[in-house]
Amino acid sequence: MSKNLEERCEACAGSSDRIFSPRALLGRAFSGVLAPPAVAVRAVAWLLLWEAAGLTCSPAIAFNTTPTDAGIRATCSEIILRQEVLKDGFHRDLLIKVKFGESTEDLQTCRLLIKQYIPTGLFVDPYELSSLRERNITEAVMVSENFNIEAPNYLSKESEVLIYARQDSQCIDCFQAFLPVHYRYHRPHSKDGETFIVLNNPDLLMYCDQEFPILQCWAQSEVTAPCALNSKDNCQWNNMKYKSVYKNANLQVPVGLTIHASLVCSVTLFITILCSTLILVAVFKYGHFSL
Numbered sequence: 001m002s003k004n005l006e007e008r009c010e011a012c013a014g015s016s017d018r019i020f021s022p023r024a025l026l027g028r029a030f031s032g033v034l035a036p037p038a039v040a041v042r043a044v045a046w047l048l049l050w051e052a053a054g055l056t057c058s059p060a061i062a063f064n065t066t067p068t069d070a071g072i073r074a075t076c077s078e079i080i081l082r083q084e085v086l087k088d089g090f091h092r093d094l095l096i097k098v099k100f101g102e103s104t105e106d107l108q109t110c111r112l113l114i115k116q117y118i119p120t121g122l123f124v125d126p127y128e129l130s131s132l133r134e135r136n137i138t139e140a141v142m143v144s145e146n147f148n149i150e151a152p153n154y155l156s157k158e159s160e161v162l163i164y165a166r167q168d169s170q171c172i173d174c175f176q177a178f179l180p181v182h183y184r185y186h187r188p189h190s191k192d193g194e195t196f197i198v199l200n201n202p203d204l205l206m207y208c209d210q211e212f213p214i215l216q217c218w219a220q221s222e223v224t225a226p227c228a229l230n231s232k233d234n235c236q237w238n239n240m241k242y243k244s245v246y247k248n249a250n251l252q253v254p255v256g257l258t259i260h261a262s263l264v265c266s267v268t269l270f271i272t273i274l275c276s277t278l279i280l281v282a283v284f285k286y287g288h289f290s291l
Helices: 002-014 022-031 037-053 069-074 126-134 213-218 258-286
Strands: 080-086 091-099 110-118 140-142 159-164 174-183 194-199 203-208 219-226 234-240 249-254
Touching: 080 249, 091 110, 110 174, 110 219, 126 140, 126 174, 140 174, 159 174, 203 219, 213 219
Parallel strands: none
Antiparallel strands: 080 091, 091 174, 110 159, 110 203, 140 159, 194 249, 203 234, 219 234
């Protein structure tokens, strides 16, 4: 059925002396004074039928459309990113896994850089990162300067971390990155004893020594960043579009209650005085003083 309609449409576009479009028939039917009424009725019927089917012939025929970006992307494999927060307590581990499609070519010549934004409720210890780099556990470096790890969340600023992902030994087309994060202290609340931190999905940057179809499919823009962890040269990385397993990571943080402020201060002061007194007593009792 569709093949016959396509042939008719091609005939309509290329052989106007043999087959006329419904609009042409309708025009001839009403332009000719001696045209019989049957011709006009037939032309109207054809016009309604062709309009309903969406096959009216025009200079831009529907069957001759050129390929679009959507059609090209339909043949591309998806990039899937999974962000997980491991461990419990105030010291957590952020694990990021990136998987390319099964039909992706060999990615041995490609490098993956993850630009992670750290919210004010979290911090990354640059001294810890330096120790982890020395032990070859992770390849992460702080981007933000004047970073205070002791500041509470309401006095801190957002920071950025660059993580050079490594290929997964158990998956040919998979990368993973590791980053330790820590909770900051938060203001006490009046009612609820907890708060939430939203850790947004990172930017995924990719650099390859040769062109891959996946770069043409999902590359959005170019970003300048160091080519490697210890390199002083900059490369033009492709900011890749990906599909995230989770929208964002929500972290639950316990906070104090303002109604407990007087109790906490009283107990803290009492314990401080008691311990100081015991230390002084022990010093004077067992200490040896020489004049």
